Amino acid sequence: xxxxxxxxxxxxxxxAAGGLAWSGWPPHSDYLPILICYEVxxxxxxxxxxxxxxxxxxxxxxLLFTIAGYLYLLPYILVNLANPVAFTIGNLGxxxxxxxxxxxxxxxxxxxxxxxxECGVVIAEYVTAVGFSAAAIVFWNPAFSGxxxxxxxxxxxxxxxxxxxxxxINTIGGFVGLVLTGIVLTLIVRHWRSAxxxxxxxxxxxxWLAGAVGIEQIVxxxxxxxxxxxxxxxxxxxxxMLAGPVLFVISTVRARTAGGALGTAIVDLGQGASPARxxxxxxxxxxxxxxxxxxxxxxxxxYLDTAGRAVDVDRPGPGRVVxxxxxxxxxxxxxxxxxxxxxxxxxxxxxxxxxxxxHARLQAEVQAQLEQVRASRTRIVEAGDAERxxxxxxxxxxxxxxxxxxxxxxxxxxxxxxxxxxxxGSLIESASKxxxxxxxxxxxxxxxxxxxxxxxxxxxxxxxxxxxRSPVATTITAVPDGRFPAAIEATAYFVVSEALTNVAxxxxxxxxxxxxxxxxxxxxxxxxxxxxxxxxxxxxxxLRGLADRVASVGGVxxxxxxxxxxxxxxxxxxxx
Amino acid sequence: xxxxxxxxxxxxxxxxxxxxxxxxxLIVDDHDGFxxxxxxxxxxxxxxxxxxxxxxEATEAARTVRPGLVLLDIQLPDFDGFEVARRLAxxxxxxxxxxxxxxxxREASDYGGRIAASPAAGFLPKDQLSGAALRxxxxxxxx
Numbered sequence: 224x225x226x227x228x229x230x231x232x233x234x235x236x237x238x239a240a241g242g243l244a245w246s247g248w249p250p251h252s253d254y255l256p257i258l259i260c261y262e263v264x265x266x267x268x269x270x271x272x273x274x275x276x277x278x279x280x281x282x283x284x285x286l287l288f289t290i291a292g293y294l295y296l297l298p299y300i301l302v303n304l305a306n307p308v309a310f311t312i313g314n315l316g317x318x319x320x321x322x323x324x325x326x327x328x329x330x331x332x333x334x335x336x337x338x339x340x341e342c343g344v345v346i347a348e349y350v351t352a353v354g355f356s357a358a359a360i361v362f363w364n365p366a367f368s369g370x371x372x373x374x375x376x377x378x379x380x381x382x383x384x385x386x387x388x389x390x391x392i393n394t395i396g397g398f399v400g401l402v403l404t405g406i407v408l409t410l411i412v413r414h415w416r417s418a419x420x421x422x423x424x425x426x427x428x429x430x431w432l433a434g435a436v437g438i439e440q441i442v443x444x445x446x447x448x449x450x451x452x453x454x455x456x457x458x459x460x461x462x463x464m465l466a467g468p469v470l471f472v473i474s475t476v477r478a479r480t481a482g483g484a485l486g487t488a489i490v491d492l493g494q495g496a497s498p499a500r501x502x503x504x505x506x507x508x509x510x511x512x513x514x515x516x517x518x519x520x521x522x523x524x525x526y527l528d529t530a531g532r533a534v535d536v537d538r539p540g541p542g543r544v545v546x547x548x549x550x551x552x553x554x555x556x557x558x559x560x561x562x563x564x565x566x567x568x569x570x571x572x573x574x575x576x577x578x579x580x581x582h583a584r585l586q587a588e589v590q591a592q593l594e595q596v597r598a599s600r601t602r603i604v605e606a607g608d609a610e611r612x613x614x615x616x617x618x619x620x621x622x623x624x625x626x627x628x629x630x631x632x633x634x635x636x637x638x639x640x641x642x643x644x645x646x647x648g649s650l651i652e653s654a655s656k657x658x659x660x661x662x663x664x665x666x667x668x669x670x671x672x673x674x675x676x677x678x679x680x681x682x683x684x685x686x687x688x689x690x691x692r693s694p695v696a697t698t699i700t701a702v703p704d705g706r707f708p709a710a711i712e713a714t715a716y717f718v719v720s721e722a723l724t725n726v727a728x729x730x731x732x733x734x735x736x737x738x739x740x741x742x743x744x745x746x747x748x749x750x751x752x753x754x755x756x757x758x759x760x761x762x763x764x765x766l767r768g769l770a771d772r773v774a775s776v777g778g779v780x781x782x783x784x785x786x787x788x789x790x791x792x793x794x795x796x797x798x799x
Numbered sequence: 800x801x802x803x804x805x806x807x808x809x810x811x812x813x814x815x816x817x818x819x820x821x822x823x824x825l826i827v828d829d830h831d832g833f834x835x836x837x838x839x840x841x842x843x844x845x846x847x848x849x850x851x852x853x854x855x856e857a858t859e860a861a862r863t864v865r866p867g868l869v870l871l872d873i874q875l876p877d878f879d880g881f882e883v884a885r886r887l888a889x890x891x892x893x894x895x896x897x898x899x900x901x902x903x904x905r906e907a908s909d910y911g912g913r914i915a916a917s918p919a920a921g922f923l924p925k926d927q928l929s930g931a932a933l934r935x936x937x938x939x940x941x942x
Contacts, residue, residue: 619874620830623904627925628836634929635840662926666906675909684911691908 224280232276232289236269239296246303261299264461267468268292275471279564282334284327284471291323291467310375314363315356320464321400321440322348325407327467328433331414332425332474332561341410348403355396362389401441408437419542420513422561428473432466439463477510478565484508485568489575499529501579505572511559513543516576519553526555548577597777601710604775608713611673618669626665630658677716681706685716686737693723693735695752700738707746710776711796715739715748718780718794721769722750730754730790746798749791757786769794822867822937823847825897827857827883829876837870837928844930854878858886861897868898868937870928871919873910881917888918900936902928 240262247258269292276285294316301313326345329336336342357379364384365374377384411433415426443460488508492501502516517526517534526534536545536555544563548554556573563569633655641648669675677685683702690697706712719737726735732754739748758766766782773780778796824846828834831852838848849864851857854877861869869887873880884899899919907914907922914922920936 619904624830624833624925627904628833630926631840631928632836635843659926662904670909675905676911679909680911680913684913687911688908 224276229273229277232269232273235289236266236273236292239269239293239300240266242300243296243303246300260461261296264464265292265296265299267465268295271468271471274475278475279334281566282564283330284332284334284564287323287327287330287334288467288471291320291327294320294323295464305375307376307378310365311360311378314377315353315360315379318356319349319352322352324436324464324467325403328411328429328436329407329414331411331429331470332422333564337414344403344406344410348407351396351399351403355392355399359389359392359396362386362392404437404440408433418559418561420559420561421509421511422542422559424477424510425474425561428470432470435463436466478568481509482568482571485571485575489579492579496579496583497529498580498583501576501583502529505556505576509558509562509568509572511562513559514572515557517555517557528557546573548573548580550577550581554580600775601777604772605710608673608710612678615669615673615675618665618672619675623662623665623669626658626662630655630662633658673713674716677712682712682715682739685712686719686739689716689719689723690737694727695723695730695732696734697723698734698736700736702737702739703741703746707798711746711798714772714776714778714796715746715794717772718748718769718792719750721765722792725758725765726750726752726754726790729758730756732789741798744798746796748794748796751789751791753789755786756784756788756790758782758784758790823849823864824933825849825851825857825860825864825866825869827851827854827860827869827875827880828872828902829853829874830872833925840928841930841933844933846930846933852876854880854883854886857883858890861887866897868900868933870923870933871899871901872925873901873903873905880919881913884917884919898936900933 243258243262243265247254247261250258268288272285272287272289272292274285275282275288279285298313298316298319301309301316304310304313322345325348326336329341329345336345360377360379361381362385363377364380364386365377367384367386367389411426411430415423415430418426439460443455485505485508488504492504496504498516498518502514505516506512506514515528515532515534517528517536519526526536528534534555534557536557539545539557542560543557544560546556546558546569548556554576556569556576558569558572633651637648637651637655640651674685674688676688683704686699686702690699707715719739723735723737726732730752732752735750735752737748737750739746741747770780773794773796776796778794781793781795782790783793784790824841826834826837826841826848827850828837829852834850834852838850841848849860849866851860854875857869857871857875860866871880871883875883880901880903884901887899888896901914901917901919901922902925903909903922904925906924910922920939923932923936
C-alpha cells in the first residue's frame with residue numbers, strides 16, 4: 224500500500240471522527256452516550272479499514288471497512304450541520320451503512336463476492352436502504368421527531384408531511400430489510416458450511432457476529448415496535464455493529480497466533496520427522512486441516528501429497544492455491560485460498576517447511592554417510608581378518624611345512640649318525656632342536672596372527688584353547704554352539720584373548736571366568752576375574768584397540784573394575 | 800631288505816624273528832616334497848607305502864590299496880581330512896577299516912574338539928612322525 228493512500232486514509236479517518244465530535248458538540252446531555260457510541264463504532268470501522276488495507280493490500284476488505292465507516296459517520300455529521308440540504312441528505316443516508324456491513328459479511332474472508340446472485344443481494348441492500356429512506360423522507364416533517372424551530376428544514380418535504388405515510392413506508396422498508404437480512408444470514412451460513420480449512424475457521428466468528436447483528440436488526444428495526452428507550456435503540460443496540468472491527472481483530476490475532484504456532488511446531492517436530500508428520504504439524508499450527516504438502520514424483524509424472532493423493536499443481540481445484548517451497552523445486556504447499564490473504568503466513572509456512580525438509584535431507588545425508596563410514600570400517604576390519612587368515616594359512620602351508628620336514632629329516636639323520644659318529648650325532652641333535660624350537664615359535668606367531676582353531680571350530684573350540692593356554696585358571700561358564708559371522712567370531716575371540724592376557728599380566732587374580740551368551744540379535748561376551756580391579760578403560764593400547772575393534776562391528780565394550788573387586792569386561796556385539 | 804627296529808615293540812618282533820609283513824600305509828598329503836620324504840621315512844621303517852594328494856584320491860586309493868593305516872593330512876585341497884576320515888569310516892569296503900591317523904603341521908589344540916569327534920583313531924603332529932609312532936597306533940587298533 225502506498226504511503227500517500229495511507230496518509231489520505233488516516234487524514235480522512237481523523238477528519239470524520241473529529242467532524243462528528245465537532246458537529247455534535249456540545250451535545251444535549253441525553254445524547255452524550257449516543258454521540259460516544261457513534262464515534263466508537265464509526266472510527267473503529269475506519270481504523271479497521273486502514274489496518275485491513277495494510278494487512279491485506281490485495282483484498283477489498285480494507286475498502287469495504289472504510290466505506291462502511293464513512294457511510295456510518297457522514298450522515299450523522301451532515302445531520303448535525305445547521306444546513307437544510309446537509310440535514311436532509313444526512314437523514315436520507317442514515318441506515319445505508321447496514322448495506323455496507325452486509326456487503327462486508329458476504330465478501331468475508333477474501334473481499335470478493337462469490338456469485339452474481341450475491342452481487343444482486345448487495346445491490347438490493349444499498350438500493351433498499353436509500354430507496355425507502357428517500358420515499359419516507361418526502362413525508363417526514365422534522366417536527367414529528369420533536370424538532371423545534373432551531374432544526375434545519377427538510378428540503379424534500381412535500382407539504383406538511385404525513386406521519387402515517389412515513390410510518391407505512393418505514394414499516395414496509397423494515398420488512399424488506401428483514402427479508403434481505405435473512406437472505407444475507409442464510410448465505411453466510413452456507414459460506415461457512417461449504418468452507419474448508421483456513422476459510423472455514425475464518426467464517427466461524429462471522430457466523431456468530433452476523434447472528435448478533437441480525438438479532439439487533441429485528442429488535443430495533445421498528446417492525447416489532449418494541450418499547451425501547453432511545454439509549455438502548457440508538458446507543459447500546461448499535462454497538463453490535465462493532466462486529467465488523469471485532470471480526471478483523473479476531474482474524475489478525477489468529478494469523479499472529481498461527482505464525483507463532485508455526486515456530487513452536489517446527490521446534491516440537493524434532494529430528495527425523497516424516498513429511499506426513501511435518502504436514503500435520505503445519506496444518507495444526509495454521510488451523511488449516513486441508514493443508515497439503517506435495518512432492519514431485521521422481522519420474523516427473525506429477526505430484527503426490529503426503530497421503531499419496533495426486534495433486535495437479537497447475538489446477539489445484541476450486542478454492543485451492545499452490546505455493547512452491549523455497550530451496551526445494553520438487554515440494555509444494557497446497558492450501559485454502561482464504562490463507563492466500565496472509566502472504567506473510569504462507570511465506571512463513573513455506574520457510575518452516577523448507578527448513579524442516581532441508582534439515583531432514585541433511586540428516587538423512589549425514590546418516591547415510593555415517594552408514595557408509597560404518598560399513599567401510601567393518602569392511603576394513605573384515606579385510607584385515609581375511610588377510611590374517613591368509614597369512615596364517617600361508618605360514619602353515621609354506622614355512623611350517625618346510626620346517627616340519629627339516630625337523631623330521633634332522634631327526635632321521637641324527638638317528639643314523641648317532642651310532643657311527645656320536646659327535647656328529649650330537650651336532651645334528653642340536654640342529655634338530657633348533658628346528659623344533661623354530662617350529663614352535665612359528666606356530667605361536669601364526670596363532671597370534673589368526674587362530675586356526677577359530678576358523679576350524681568356531682568359538683567353542685577357540686575359547687576352550689584360550690582357556691587352556693591361559694596361565695590363570697579359567698572357567699568357561701557358557702559358549703553357544705554353532706557358528707557366527709566371521710567378524711563377530713573373531714571379535715569375540717580377541718576380546719577373550721586380550722582380557723585373559725590382561726588378567727595374567729595385571730590383575731593378580733586367582734581365577735577368571737568366561738561367559739558367552741546370546742540375546743535376541745546380540746552376542747554378549749563377558750570375562751571377569753577375582754583380581755585387584757582398578758583397571759582404567761583408557762589405560763593400555765590393547766584395550767583401546769579392542770574397543771575400536773568391537774565398535775567396528777557395531778558393538779559396545781564396557782569395563783567395570785572397582786578397586787579390590789576384580790575386573791569385568793563385557794562386549795555386546797550385534798549378531799543377526 | 801634291512802629292517803631297522805626303531806622302538807621297543809618293533810625290536811620285540813625282530814628278536815622273535817616272527818617278522819610279519821608290515822601293513823601298507825597310505826599317505827594323504829598335497830605337499831609332494833613332504834610325501835616323498837615320509838615315503839622314505841616309512842619305507843626305511845619297513846612299511847609299504849602308497850600316496851594320495853587329495854581327498855578324492857585318498858578314498859579311491861583306500862579302495863584299491865586297502866592300507867592298514869592312513870596317514871591323513873587335515874588340510875587338503877578338495878575336502879578336509881575330517882571329511883575323508885568320515886568317508887573311510889562309512890565305507891569299510893567289506894574288509895577291516897584302516898586305522899586313520901590325522902596329521903597336520905598345526906597342533907591338535909588348533910582343531911579343538913573336531914579331532915575327538917572324528918572317527919579317526921587319533922592325531923599325530925607332523926613333526927613327531929615316525930614309524931614307531933605309527934606302530935603304536937596300529938598296536939592300539941582293534942584287530
